[in-house]
Amino acid sequence: MRRYEPEQIEPRWQRVWADERTWEVPNAAEPGHGGIEPARSYVLEMLPYPSGEPHMGHLKCYAIGDALAHFRRRRGERVLHPMGYDAFGLPAENHAIRTGRHPRESTDASIAEFRRQFRSWGISIDWSRELGTHEPEYYRWTQWLFLRLFEQGLAYRRDAAVKWCPTDETVLANEQAKDGVCERCGTPVEARQLEQWFFRITDYADALLDDLETVDWPDHVRTMQRNWIGRSEGAEVVFRCDELGVDYPVFTTRPDTLFGATFFVLAPEHPDVLRLNDSPAVRDYVNHALAASAEDRGLEQREKTGVALGRTVTNPVNGEQIPMFVADYVLMEYGTGAIMAVP
Numbered sequence: 001m002r003r004y005e006p007e008q009i010e011p012r013w014q015r016v017w018a019d020e021r022t023w024e025v026p027n028a029a030e031p032g033h034g035g036i037e038p039a040r041s042y043v044l045e046m047l048p049y050p051s052g053e054p055h056m057g058h059l060k061c062y063a064i065g066d067a068l069a070h071f072r073r074r075r076g077e078r079v080l081h082p083m084g085y086d087a088f089g090l091p092a093e094n095h096a097i098r099t100g101r102h103p104r105e106s107t108d109a110s111i112a113e114f115r116r117q118f119r120s121w122g123i124s125i126d127w128s129r130e131l132g133t134h135e136p137e138y139y140r141w142t143q144w145l146f147l148r149l150f151e152q153g154l155a156y157r158r159d160a161a162v163k164w165c166p167t168d169e170t171v172l173a174n175e176q177a178k179d180g181v182c183e184r185c186g187t188p189v190e191a192r193q194l195e196q197w198f199f200r201i202t203d204y205a206d207a208l209l210d211d212l213e214t215v216d217w218p219d220h221v222r223t224m225q226r227n228w229i230g231r232s233e234g235a236e237v238v239f240r241c242d243e244l245g246v247d248y249p250v251f252t253t254r255p256d257t258l259f260g261a262t263f264f265v266l267a268p269e270h271p272d273v274l275r276l277n278d279s280p281a282v283r284d285y286v287n288h289a290l291a292a293s294a295e296d297r298g299l300e301q302r303e304k305t306g307v308a309l310g311r312t313v314t315n316p317v318n319g320e321q322i323p324m325f326v327a328d329y330v331l332m333e334y335g336t337g338a339i340m341a342v343p
């Protein structure tokens with residue numbers, strides 16, 4: 001029996017697939033579609049970041065997706081298995097800095113290498129649909145979508161605390177600020193209030209929660225989703241800080257407990273924290289809180305910490321003054337970033 005020599009056999013078939021465009025799936029109105037409509041199937045792995053060369057993790061991920069695509073084709077389904085590159089953002093920026101090349105150049109070089117390896121691995125991709133998120137013909141549509149959201153008031157700007165590297169003078173993503181220092185230069189990360197863009201996802205909380213009941217997902221994934229979407233049934237109650245003349249809405253599922261509220265807590269990201277108190281102790285606490293992940297901060301068993309802000313708000317039901325704190329177990333992503341505490 002002859003030994004299987006991949007470098008002899010595989011390029012031959014890869015050439016046939018390329019010449020015959022075996023994995024291309026035409027749209028309904030295009031030639032080659034044939035008019036018949038078998039069961040349709042869409043196989044999409046997470047798109048790679050073109051910030052370096054493919055590694056074993058890529059091979060693992062795309063080999064599994066490829067097996068699924070082939071399995072469905074064998075069952076007679078029309079399988080769309082496209083490929084693209086998630087080219088904007090920090091990995092691409094870091095790659096350009098590391099290689100000292102223009103990001104456009106280093107990104108294109110990385111994409112060429114992904115393309116070459118996908119072909120040599122024999123992954124069954126419809127190359128006629130290849131895309132890169134940095135290409136104008138792609139991002140004109142993300143811009144178009146953004147403008148529709150903006151016109152509807154669903155995209156808006158607001159002050160929010162971000163992680164900031166004073167040496168690089170740039171905002172850092174969570175992944176770029178490991179253990180409270182900038183991954184590029186090692187400078188301790190600071191909190192800064194900057195205007196940020198947000199989507200008004202909370203407007204759709206009820207619809208999202210309802211539809212979550214209809215999907216066939218594992219329980220822990222659904223719980224995670226439910227926590228992200230946030231609570232939807234309850235009441236918004238306003239606490240006023242008279243010293244600053246600012247109203248703080250809080251969302252509560254138990255408005256009946258209002259009389260028992262003994263203190264008031266803001267999330268470290270809340271835009272007013274440093275306005276209420278910018279002492280070193282508060283700044284330090286906020287900086288540390290921002291260095292921790294939201295998942296860690298939300299853990300039930302995590303020890304609760306906080307710093308007094310030296311201000312009070314008025315409990316709307318009995319006029320009582322209750323002290324304000326900043327504490328990292330309150331997350332800005334959920335609700336209003338402020339809670340009343342009922343022990």
Ligand SMILES: [Zn+2]
Binds near residue numbers: 183
């Ligand atoms: Zn830095």
